[in-house]
Amino acid sequence: MSQLKPMSHLDNIPSTPGKFKMDKSPYIHRLRWHSSLAKLTFWSFVFLGLILLFFFRSPSSSPLSSDPSRRSLRTYNWGGPTWEKRVRSSARLRSRNGMSVLVTGAAGFVGTHVSTALKRRGDGVLGLDNFNDYYDPSLKRARQALLERTGVFIVEGDINDSTLLSKLFEVVAFTHVMHLAAQAGVRYAMENPGSYVHSNIAGLVSLLEVCKSANPQPAIVWASSSSVYGLNSKVPFSERDRTDQPASLYAATKKAGEEIAHTYNHIYGLSLTGLRFFTVYGPWGRPDMAYFFFTKDILKGKSISIFEAANHGTVARDFTYIDDIVKGCLAALDTSEKSTGSGGKKRGPAQLRVFNLGNTSPVPVSDLVSILERLLKVKAKRRIMKLPRNGDVQFTHANISLAERELGYKPSTDLQTGLKKFVRWYLNYYSGGKKAAG
Ligand SMILES: NC(=O)c1ccc[n+]([C@@H]2O[C@H](COP(=O)([O-])OP(=O)(O)OC[C@H]3O[C@@H](n4cnc5c(N)ncnc54)[C@H](O)[C@@H]3O)[C@@H](O)[C@H]2O)c1
Numbered sequence: 516m517s518q519l520k521p522m523s524h525l526d527n528i529p530s531t532p533g534k535f536k537m538d539k540s541p542y543i544h545r546l547r548w549h550s551s552l553a554k555l556t557f558w559s560f561v562f563l564g565l566i567l568l569f570f571f572r573s574p575s576s577s578p579l580s581s582d583p584s585r586r587s588l589r590t591y592n593w594g595g596p597t598w599e600k601r602v603r604s605s606a607r608l609r610s611r612n613g614m615s616v617l618v619t620g621a622a623g624f625v626g627t628h629v630s631t632a633l634k635r636r637g638d639g640v641l642g643l644d645n646f647n648d649y650y651d652p653s654l655k656r657a658r659q660a661l662l663e664r665t666g667v668f669i670v671e672g673d674i675n676d677s678t679l680l681s682k683l684f685e686v687v688a689f690t691h692v693m694h695l696a697a698q699a700g701v702r703y704a705m706e707n708p709g710s711y712v713h714s715n716i717a718g719l720v721s722l723l724e725v726c727k728s729a730n731p732q733p734a735i736v737w738a739s740s741s742s743v744y745g746l747n748s749k750v751p752f753s754e755r756d757r758t759d760q761p762a763s764l765y766a767a768t769k770k771a772g773e774e775i776a777h778t779y780n781h782i783y784g785l786s787l788t789g790l791r792f793f794t795v796y797g798p799w800g801r802p803d804m805a806y807f808f809f810t811k812d813i814l815k816g817k818s819i820s821i822f823e824a825a826n827h828g829t830v831a832r833d834f835t836y837i838d839d840i841v842k843g844c845l846a847a848l849d850t851s852e853k854s855t856g857s858g859g860k861k862r863g864p865a866q867l868r869v870f871n872l873g874n875t876s877p878v879p880v881s882d883l884v885s886i887l888e889r890l891l892k893v894k895a896k897r898r899i900m901k902l903p904r905n906g907d908v909q910f911t912h913a914n915i916s917l918a919e920r921e922l923g924y925k926p927s928t929d930l931q932t933g934l935k936k937f938v939r940w941y942l943n944y945y946s947g948g949k950k951a952a953g
Contacts, residue, residue: 591672593679599686602641605668606687610637614848617689617733619643619722620696621662621669622655624801625738625792625840629693630667632841633848641687642669644696649703649710650802657944658799674718680725689729691848694722694737697769700803701742701906704764715768719775727783732854734786734866736847739773741793741833741873741911742766751914754791754869763906773869780867784856788847788866793873793913797837797933798940805880806834806934809887809895810941818896821881824909830902831877833911836928836936843872846922873913874926886931890938 606615616633620626621642634640642662646655659669672679674696683689698707698714719737726733744752746760761767776787796806812819822830847870855863884895902909918924 593670593672594682601668602670602683602686605666606639606641606689608637608639613638614690615639615687616691616693616848617641617643617683618693618695619674621667622646622659623695624799625795625837626695627658627662627799628837628841629695629844630662631665632845634665634667640667641683642667643672643674644669645673646671649698649700654802675713675721677721677725680722684725684729688731689733691851692722692726692733692735693844693848694735697738699801701763701765703803705905708764711764711768716771719772723775723779723785727779727785727856728859730857732785732856734851734854736788736790736844736851737772737776739789739791739869740766740769741791741871741913743770743773743791744911745908750910751875751912752871753914754871754917762908765906777867780865782861783859784854784861784863784865786852786854786866788851788868788870790843790847791869791871792840793833793835793871793911795835795837795840797937800937806883806887806937809884810891810938813887813891813893813895816896818898819884820898820900821884822900822902822907824902828909829879831879831910833873833875833877833913834883834930835872835874835926836933839874839926839928840872843918843922843924846924850922870918870922871913871915872918872924873915875913875915877910877912878930883930886934887938890935
């Protein structure tokens with residue numbers, strides 16, 4: 516790092532005074548002593564200055580710390596009797612057998628839909644989100660407003676803030692955590708790797724640490740990803756297939772999450788269920804995903820890049836409609852067993868599960884564009900390009916028999932029907948030039 520370079524000057528000061536040749540004259544000795552002291556003081560200041568410079572500049576100069584979520588670790592306003600009352604009220608059950616769920620990433624795409632569904636059926640729901648600016652935060656604010664109307668309060672904070680997390684567990688004895696907060700997106704990992712480590716690894720550990728110490732410990736359902744299948748070419752992807760060849764840092768952090776989940780289940784008796792979502796789409800979706808920015812660009816008359824694999828190979832995705840994903844999430848919460856630990860110690864074996872949640876019907880990306888063209892009544896300007904090696908894989912296809920058997924998961928929305936709902940929402944949301952898609 517360039518800031519550290521001048522430190523090499525410090526090498527000029529011998530580290531062992533014994534290497535100095537002793538002078539016999541006391542005057543010269545004193546003079547030398549003074550000049551050494553002055554030098555030492557001078558270099559101490561230089562050294563101190565460098566340390567300060569390093570600390571002040573490092574957030575923007577290191578790729579591992581220049582992430583938006585770091586900025587979001589700023590101190591949030593939380594605490595106080597009014598705040599606690601809102602937290603309690605949002606998490607209060609309205610049905611007899613309901614659960615009290617902390618939903619992380621509640622202002623996100625999936626988080627908003629899951630929170631709404633839980634609240635509607637009478638569960639207590641409290642949201643947590645850091646509202647980072649990975650994509651247009653005004654969309655997250657609009658989702659927040661939507662949740663407010665259904666009675667869900669989103670606490671603004673970061674999952675790495677363990678003081679806040681502990682406080683939340685002190686105020687509410689959550690029975691479940693639906694952990695959806697993460698740095699999503701495959702390509703952005705090359706731009707901002709630190710944000711993936713921050714949210715998907717450090718953040719997950721911070722959350723699990725608080726969950727393991729909570730009394731009672733909650734059961735946790737969390738979002739992994741189909742990306743863990745990476746370069747696995749055996750289709751459809753089954754939970755038993757290898758997941759040790761991630762094609763992106765995003766995938767690697769999700770895979771790491773699955774291993775971390777294993778550890779916390781093994782040591783502390785936390786009940787943990789990982790859900791491998793396959794390309795989720797729908798209203799209130801994510802602007803960084805192809806179906807979303809294709810819609811935006813087609814409407815603007817801009818050309819869109821459609822990737823093809825080597826030898827004109829088709830790139831296809833197992834697009835899964837948000838309502839099907841929500842059903843899978845709720846079923847995972849409903850079938851999760853209690854954690855077995857208490858006082859931070861395991862008291863018996865606990866449940867550990869991983870499920871694919873896909874649509875089990877992959878569609879070529881070019882067909883997705885054709886559907887959008889029909890729905891938008893605009894011809895797309897297609898530009899066929901080679902699939903870059905930046906994390907995207909050629910094909911995803913979920914084998915969902917395990918989720919079918921254990922969760923009663925049965926996706927029922929085809930791409931045409933789901934995109935119709937998305938386009939209706941999109942046109943309505945961005946209508947009248949009031950908002951411009953980010
Ligand atoms: N949408 C998909 O197609 C898809 C596919 C596979 C897996 N997933 C996973 O599902 C989950 C939800 O995805 P999504 O599509 O709703 O993404 P999203 O980006 O819309 O939602 C994630 C939310 O988490 C918040 N967040 C991020 N880091 C945080 C932190 N450190 N502390 C607090 N909040 C933080 C963000 O502000 C955001 O609102 C993620 O874990 C994602 O990796 C999504």
